[in-house]
Amino acid sequence: MAYANPDVLVSAAWVLEHLKDPKVRIIEVDVDPKQYHAGHIPGAIGLDWTKDLQDPVQRDIPTKEHLETLLGSRGVSHEHTIVLYGDASNWFAAYGFWLLKLYGHKDVRLLDGGRSKWLATESLPMTNEVPSYPPTTYKAQALDLTYRARVVEALEASQKAKAAGAQLVDVRSPDEFSGKVIAPPGMTETAQRAGHIPGAVSVPWGSAVNQDGTFKSADELRQIYVEGKGLKAETPTVAYCRIGERSSHTWFVLKYLLGFKNVKNYDGSWTEYGSMIGVPIERDVR
Amino acid sequence: MHSSPENRVRSDAGRPDLDARVFESVLDMLPSEANPTPLVRLQRLVPPGSTLYAKLEWMNPFGSVKDRAAWEMLRDLEERGQLGEAKPGRGVVEPTSGNTGLSLAALASMRGYGMRAVVPSKVPDEKKALLRLAGAEVDVTTDALCPLPGSEDGAIGLARTYARAQGDKYVMPNQYENQANARAHERTTGPEIWRQTAGRVTHVFTALGTVGTATGLARYLRKQNPDVKIIAVQPSPGHDVPGLRNVSELSVSKLFDPSLISEILEIPHELAYTRAAELFRREGLRAGPSSGLIFEGARRVAERDGVGLGVMIFCDDVFKYVSSMRKHLPELGKFNVEGE
Incomplete structure (x- = not known):
């Protein structure tokens, strides 16, 4: 079995061939923005998720205007093929992918294996030179919420999950799912309560990747998500984590690699859900 | 440097x-x-x-067994022309939170090289301060959230990145792979x-x-x-x-x-x-x-x-x-x- 949409993944060899391709813009988004500044793929633009990929004031994704100004000023147009990559097996690269899809960017791809795969190959070039491209006018589409779940939809999915009318995938670590911890140690973004959304299935994000950070094969993924966890491609699905980046990764896997029909990323995730008053929570650890 | x-x-x-x-x-x-x-x-x-x-x-001299490996690795880099007169302006970068960092920082400084230590954030501030005290620049990396088993952590990745992308400024001794250790x-x-x-x-x-x-x-x-x-x-x-x-x-x-x-x-x-x-x-x-x-x-x-x-x-x-x-x-x- 092949990936449902193999075109959304590119290899390091593909990127190497397109380093100077004017139709391609390579963008790095890391959990830790220091990584980009120390070194990156030649010509890659660096985006900082903390500043560039969220609304600077309210807790939300960036507005259309914010995204247009950001990408236009960095020389990215809506016609470009955008290749995203980053640390932690592409967590925030996948978040960037999701965000660009919400705003209708046509051709977005992920570098399979992310920055660690590139770094592991000594012969591939790296630089710390920050590129400068002539500014463009980036035209985003109106925000399309097909792939975004808000808390209401998460609650709905939780209700419907009882009768198998929806499925919720919790991609956090087992200790976060069970309620042993609210967030991994040292994290500043946290919630008031520990546990998970009732009806959610626990499939940690890392289930989808090999040790070198590349995605597992379609057969392996099917084995894990479909046969192993009983998730169905036709059932409406909501993925969530703590702040929405690890679940973007799983959203990408379910939608593009396994071809699930209706998958949404709940970007409010546990920091929102676990802080709300009166919503039901399941917890295995007391 | x-x-x-x-x-x-x-x-x-x-x-x-x-x-x-x-x-x-x-x-x-x-x-x-x-x-x-x-x-x-x-x-x-x-x-x-x-x-x-x-x-x-x-x-x-710098308080641990790691002085031995740090010194041998620096001398080895000098002998192989990877540090010193053959590479003016080049220093070392190493992912380390402990004794190796301290030894490398002190010895590099004695030999006239800069040292950048890349340290995971869970390391106590005292140790980060000690590294700075010994003359190192310190980069703190985010600890991995539910990391993949066997995957490289952020500190190793960042140190490797410096050595790869800024080879004129940094060489990485890499105590885990360096036979000089x-x-x-x-x-x-x-x-x-x-x-x-x-x-x-x-x-x-x-x-x-x-x-x-x-x-x-x-x-x-x-x-x-x-x-x-x-x-x-x-x-x-x-x-x-x-x-x-x-x-x-x-x-x-x-x-x-x-x-x-x-x-x-x-x-x-x-x-x-x-x-x-x-x-x-x-x-x-x-x-x-x-x-x-x-x-x-x-x-x-x-x-x-x-x-x-x-x-x-x-x-x-x-x-x-x-x-x-x-x-x-x-x-x-x-x-x-x-x-x-």
């Missing part, structure tokens, strides 16, 4: 007077067969019929022990981290006497003993050669702390937690088999670990102003 030759402290500035312990440069204090770190015999905590000596690696112990630790015990050593007890110590000294000592037992002591899984690895974590080291190790003992990690405290109180040895663990391993083998003449590599002293010691031995941290 400042690697001009006139800025560089030489290691052969003058012949040290080892009897009077007068050195023309701190680099002359670095250990060698002629200038070994002390061996001290344990008096009270040894099972009857056995003899155990501690090799006090905290007597190295093991060679340091083959050249110094092994011969020192052989000389200090007049060839009577029967057992060496050491910990496993990068595995440079065990591999290097075993290579030397086995050549002198194939019957010398090299016993590695490791903490139980899930431990928090700084600098050590459980065998399940050893895949990160390319220096691990199981054929050189006679036996690997797994010790409950809590004993690292309680034994370290006993060593200080009963033997006057201010041993750090990894030394506590090594001592417990040696003590068990002495009880089980008897040990003719055992040497324990005590990696460093307890002064850097006061907060860890307080965590594991709560009685250390309770103070009552009004008196107990």
Whole structure:
């Protein structure tokens, strides 16, 4: 079995061939923005998720205007093929992918294996030179919420999950799912309560990747998500984590690699859900 | 970075007077067969019929066994033209949160090179400050959230990135893969022990981290006497003993050669702390937690088999670990102003 949409993944060899391709813009988004500044793929633009990929004031994704100004000023147009990559097996690269899809960017791809795969190959070039491209006018589409779940939809999915009318995938670590911890140690973004959304299935994000950070094969993924966890491609699905980046990764896997029909990323995730008053929570650890 | 030759402290500035312990440069204090770190015999905590000596690696100029590997790796880079006059302006970058960073920072600075240490955020601020105190630039990386098993952490990735993308400024010694690390112990630790015990050593007890110590000294000592037992002591899984690895974590080291190790003992990690405290109180040895663990391993083998003449590599002293010691031995941290 092949990936449902193999075109959304590119290899390091593909990127190497397109380093100077004017139709391609390579963008790095890391959990830790220091990584980009120390070194990156030649010509890659660096985006900082903390500043560039969220609304600077309210807790939300960036507005259309914010995204247009950001990408236009960095020389990215809506016609470009955008290749995203980053640390932690592409967590925030996948978040960037999701965000660009919400705003209708046509051709977005992920570098399979992310920055660690590139770094592991000594012969591939790296630089710390920050590129400068002539500014463009980036035209985003109106925000399309097909792939975004808000808390209401998460609650709905939780209700419907009882009768198998929806499925919720919790991609956090087992200790976060069970309620042993609210967030991994040292994290500043946290919630008031520990546990998970009732009806959610626990499939940690890392289930989808090999040790070198590349995605597992379609057969392996099917084995894990479909046969192993009983998730169905036709059932409406909501993925969530703590702040929405690890679940973007799983959203990408379910939608593009396994071809699930209706998958949404709940970007409010546990920091929102676990802080709300009166919503039901399941917890295995007391 | 400042690697001009006139800025560089030489290691052969003058012949040290080892009897009077007068050195023309701190680099002359670095250990060698002629200038070994002390061996001290344990008096009270040894099972009857056995003899155990501690090799006090905290007597190295920068306080730990890591001075040896750091110095050998720097010299090796110089000899291969990767540092020094052949590469003006180049310094070193290493992912390290502990002793290696401190040794590298101090030695690099003596030799006129810059040093960048890349440290995971979970490392206590005291250690980060110590690295800066020794002259390093410090980058702190985010700890991995539910990391993939076996994946490289952020600190290793960032350090590699500096070396790859800014090769004019940085070379990465990489203690986990650099054969000079093991060679340091083959050249110094092994011969020192052989000389200090007049060839009577029967057992060496050491910990496993990068595995440079065990591999290097075993290579030397086995050549002198194939019957010398090299016993590695490791903490139980899930431990928090700084600098050590459980065998399940050893895949990160390319220096691990199981054929050189006679036996690997797994010790409950809590004993690292309680034994370290006993060593200080009963033997006057201010041993750090990894030394506590090594001592417990040696003590068990002495009880089980008897040990003719055992040497324990005590990696460093307890002064850097006061907060860890307080965590594991709560009685250390309770103070009552009004008196107990």
